[in-house]
Amino acid sequence: MRQGRLPLIISFLLPPLVLYGVFVLSPYLQAFQISTTDWLGYSAQADPVGLANFRTLLHDGYVWNALQNNAILLAVVPVLTIALGLFFATMLAMGGRKGRAGVHGVRGTAVYRLVYFFPQVLSVVIIALLWKELYNPRSGLLNGALGALGLPTPAWLGDPRFAFWCVLAVMVWSNVGFYVVLFGAAMQAIPRDIYEAVLLDGASRTVMLRKITIPLLWDTVQVAWIYLAIAALDGFILVQLMTNGGPNFSSDVIGNRMYDTAFGSETKFGYASAIGVVMFFLTLSVAVLALRAARRDRIEYS
Amino acid sequence: MNRRDILRRTATAGLLATPAAGLLAGCATAGGGDKKDGDTYQGKKSEQNPLGVKEDAPLEVVIFNGGFGEEYAKAHEAMYQEKYPKAEIKHSATQEISKTLQPRFVDGTPPDVVNNSGAGQIDFNGLVSQNAIADLGELLAAPSLDIPGKTVKDTLLPGTVEVGSYDGTFLVMNYTYTVYGIWHSTKLFADRGWQYAKTWDDHIALCKQIKAAGIAPWTYAGLHPRYMSWPLISTAIKFGGPEVALAIDNLEPNAWKSDAMKSAADAWHQIVKDKYILDGSPGLDHKQSQTAWCQGKAAFISCGSWLESEQADVTPDGFNMTVQPTPSLGSGDKLPFEAVRGTAGEPFMVPAKAKNVAGGLEFFRTMLSRKGAQDFTRKVASLTVVQGATEGVELPYGLNTVVKALDASGANGFNWVYNNYYRKLERNLVDAACGEFFSGRIGPAEFLDQCQRGADSIAQDSSVKKYKRAA
Numbered sequence: 001m002r003q004g005r006l007p008l009i010i011s012f013l014l015p016p017l018v019l020y021g022v023f024v025l026s027p028y029l030q031a032f033q034i035s036t037t038d039w040l041g042y043s044a045q046a047d048p049v050g051l052a053n054f055r056t057l058l059h060d061g062y063v064w065n066a067l068q069n070n071a072i073l074l075a076v077v078p079v080l081t082i083a084l085g086l087f088f089a090t091m092l093a094m095g096g097r098k099g100r101a102g103v104h105g106v107r108g109t110a111v112y113r114l115v116y117f118f119p120q121v122l123s124v125v126i127i128a129l130l131w132k133e134l135y136n137p138r139s140g141l142l143n144g145a146l147g148a149l150g151l152p153t154p155a156w157l158g159d160p161r162f163a164f165w166c167v168l169a170v171m172v173w174s175n176v177g178f179y180v181v182l183f184g185a186a187m188q189a190i191p192r193d194i195y196e197a198v199l200l201d202g203a204s205r206t207v208m209l210r211k212i213t214i215p216l217l218w219d220t221v222q223v224a225w226i227y228l229a230i231a232a233l234d235g236f237i238l239v240q241l242m243t244n245g246g247p248n249f250s251s252d253v254i255g256n257r258m259y260d261t262a263f264g265s266e267t268k269f270g271y272a273s274a275i276g277v278v279m280f281f282l283t284l285s286v287a288v289l290a291l292r293a294a295r296r297d298r299i300e301y302s
Numbered sequence: 303m304n305r306r307d308i309l310r311r312t313a314t315a316g317l318l319a320t321p322a323a324g325l326l327a328g329c330a331t332a333g334g335g336d337k338k339d340g341d342t343y344q345g346k347k348s349e350q351n352p353l354g355v356k357e358d359a360p361l362e363v364v365i366f367n368g369g370f371g372e373e374y375a376k377a378h379e380a381m382y383q384e385k386y387p388k389a390e391i392k393h394s395a396t397q398e399i400s401k402t403l404q405p406r407f408v409d410g411t412p413p414d415v416v417n418n419s420g421a422g423q424i425d426f427n428g429l430v431s432q433n434a435i436a437d438l439g440e441l442l443a444a445p446s447l448d449i450p451g452k453t454v455k456d457t458l459l460p461g462t463v464e465v466g467s468y469d470g471t472f473l474v475m476n477y478t479y480t481v482y483g484i485w486h487s488t489k490l491f492a493d494r495g496w497q498y499a500k501t502w503d504d505h506i507a508l509c510k511q512i513k514a515a516g517i518a519p520w521t522y523a524g525l526h527p528r529y530m531s532w533p534l535i536s537t538a539i540k541f542g543g544p545e546v547a548l549a550i551d552n553l554e555p556n557a558w559k560s561d562a563m564k565s566a567a568d569a570w571h572q573i574v575k576d577k578y579i580l581d582g583s584p585g586l587d588h589k590q591s592q593t594a595w596c597q598g599k600a601a602f603i604s605c606g607s608w609l610e611s612e613q614a615d616v617t618p619d620g621f622n623m624t625v626q627p628t629p630s631l632g633s634g635d636k637l638p639f640e641a642v643r644g645t646a647g648e649p650f651m652v653p654a655k656a657k658n659v660a661g662g663l664e665f666f667r668t669m670l671s672r673k674g675a676q677d678f679t680r681k682v683a684s685l686t687v688v689q690g691a692t693e694g695v696e697l698p699y700g701l702n703t704v705v706k707a708l709d710a711s712g713a714n715g716f717n718w719v720y721n722n723y724y725r726k727l728e729r730n731l732v733d734a735a736c737g738e739f740f741s742g743r744i745g746p747a748e749f750l751d752q753c754q755r756g757a758d759s760i761a762q763d764s765s766v767k768k769y770k771r772a773a
Contacts, residue, residue: 038765043432138582138586138599248734267427
């Protein structure tokens with residue numbers, strides 16, 4: 001067996017490692033190099049300019065505006081998504097009442113699970129177009145309902161007061177389903193007898209959630225937090241398709257700025273790479289911080 | 303396409319670039335002197351073959367698959383094939399020109415003909431400043447394929463060469479001729495007894511009448527509000543003369559705050575103030591707003607002459623859309639009411655590093671032949687830049703009004719090109735300002751301020767190449 005192991009390891013590890021190196025690592029490294037040039041993307045000529053791109057970036061109001069929006073996404077999206085995800089997962093796993101003993105989900109749990117997962121099955125592009133129509137101020141579902149109730153009908157994506165929050169809502173909506181399933185699966189792993197014990201002690205459902213479920217799910221929540229934080233620093237697809245950063249840059253995000261700089265209204269690939277490098281470090285720091293902040297002792301069931 | 307994809311593609315493209323950049327460090331700065339390798343196809347020039355096409359050289363054509371589709375290009379390719387049966391033609395169509403072709407430009411293996419258009423268009427400023435586009439001068443001097451006694455240049459509508467020229471070099475062949483104006487439904491106006499107004503005061507009075515009849519006078523593409531910058535700037539040019547556009551194109555200081563622009567912005571502010579714009583318009587995209595207009599929810603919309611074919615599937619029978627020039631501000635206008643913005647659009651180019659440059663130019667010559675142009679007009683209901691190519695072709699209702707508007711405008715026609723020179727200025731900066739202005743969040747003075755700030759930011763950006771035009 002021993003002799004056979006090395007070739008096996010190599011044959012399993014090498015191809016993915018090479019692929020990873022060629023298609024992930026080297027482009028990332030390349031981006032660093034490009035970010036120090038004035039490359040315009042359509043010729044082989046790229047003159048090194050040192051850190052000039054980063055200096056420009058420091059004074060680029062549009063980049064700062066985009067970063068500010070990403071900061072709001074970072075603060076709001078994970079909290080909202082995890083809170084909603086936990087709430088729904090709890091309801092599905094133990095929200096049922098009916099006065100019966102033990103822990104049950106609400107009626108129709110299976111159906112809800114399926115429905116919540118729908119957005120996850122749809123491509124993000126479809127989600128963006130779907131919601132764009134929903135927000136249509138004239139024939140959209142939203143204003144249709146508001147109008148029927150006699151309420152004011154804003155222009156949603158056309159109004160800088162709402163556009164960004166409209167996109168944010170879609171981001172939460174499209175993510176919640178996945179975390180309901182994730183948290184739900186983690187809850188299955190929590191031994192039932194713990195719940196039955198606290199129920200006997202007369203704990204309410206909120207106490208159960210706060211004192212039992214969340215501490216025991218902490219690992220999963222932490223992972224969710226990191227995923228969502230990284231997603232919040234992105235937000236590119238939804239923004240690009242729904243508002244393209246508008247109106248008047250009110251819903252711009254850093255990914256959209258980078259795209260626009262390279263492929264959109266300009267061809268400044270050097271500068272766009274500099275934005276990419278900044279994004280890379282931001283994402284990395286956020287991931288590390290999220291890991292640190294959420295670190296707790298692991299609880300093992302035995 | 304997500305962020306990581308883009309980063310990866312950007313970077314992979316760079317990966318291709320770097321070894322080349324190292325090797326070509328000397329050559330690249332010498333202005334592409336590395337072209338004379340055996341890879342390019344060049345035939346013998348003769349009277350029959352003025353561009354020197356190598357008859358068996360393959361030709362690769364990339365078409366933007368947008369409002370015009372790709373069938374017209376296939377027809378042009380068939381015409382080329384007829385003349386050069388040994389040439390193998392590779393045709394492809396995409397909506398994402400920049401993303402698809404960027405690596406190939408870097409790699410030095412671009413296609414021979416590129417229809418650089420649409421939302422994924424490559425910024426021409428970047429292409430021109432990197433010498434990535436071939437000079438089309440030879441094409442202009444070549445004899446027309448089927449209009450005897452004329453060079454290709456002689457057959458083009460006025461302004462075609464100017465729009466495609468950068469610092470005097472003709473680099474971009476814009477194939478269609480587009481008129482920008484204000485559109486309305488002849489049927490709606492006839493039913494209600496309305497008359498299109500020729501002066502701004504009358505226009506406002508008409509708007510009042512239309513609103514009283516329960517129809518919104520205006521709608522616009524709120525998510526692409528630059529559509530509304532067209533009539534506004536047109537109003538200013540008709541009031542102050544073509545110098546207004548010249549100053550804007552040449553990024554002259556305070557060009558956006560000229561008296562003419564101020565008068566025009568003040569005038570247009572009226573339709574915002576008096577709420578003559580369809581509710582919710584700021585949240586509609588171009589297609590949604592145009593559809594609302596086709597459904598009779600609004601009377602006027604600003605658009606180019608592609609509107610008719612873009613809306614073909616939702617326009618009710620007998621709608622009869624008509625284009626009209628912007629109303630005159632008053633009797634002091636420098637240009638008459640009939641003056642309209644007409645320009646060559648739908649850009650085609652031959653990359654400088656294409657293998658078959660001569661073939662690319664010949665393909666353009668085929669497109670610009672009378673036969674090629676008529677076929678295009680028949681297929682996609684749009685004018686071409688070839689003079690008189692509509693003769694004998696039956697035009698749809700809207701396009702007929704376009705031809706009439708052009709005829710009436712004659713030598714008074716005008717245009718601007720800052721959107722070609724500096725894509726970002728129109729697409730991002732003026733666009734954002736228009737959004738604020740036409741939704742009523744800012745007034746005319748702030749609107750012009752914001753446009754001017756945008757123009758100044760481009761003027762001060764040393765990494766953007768600047769172009770000037772004389773007239």
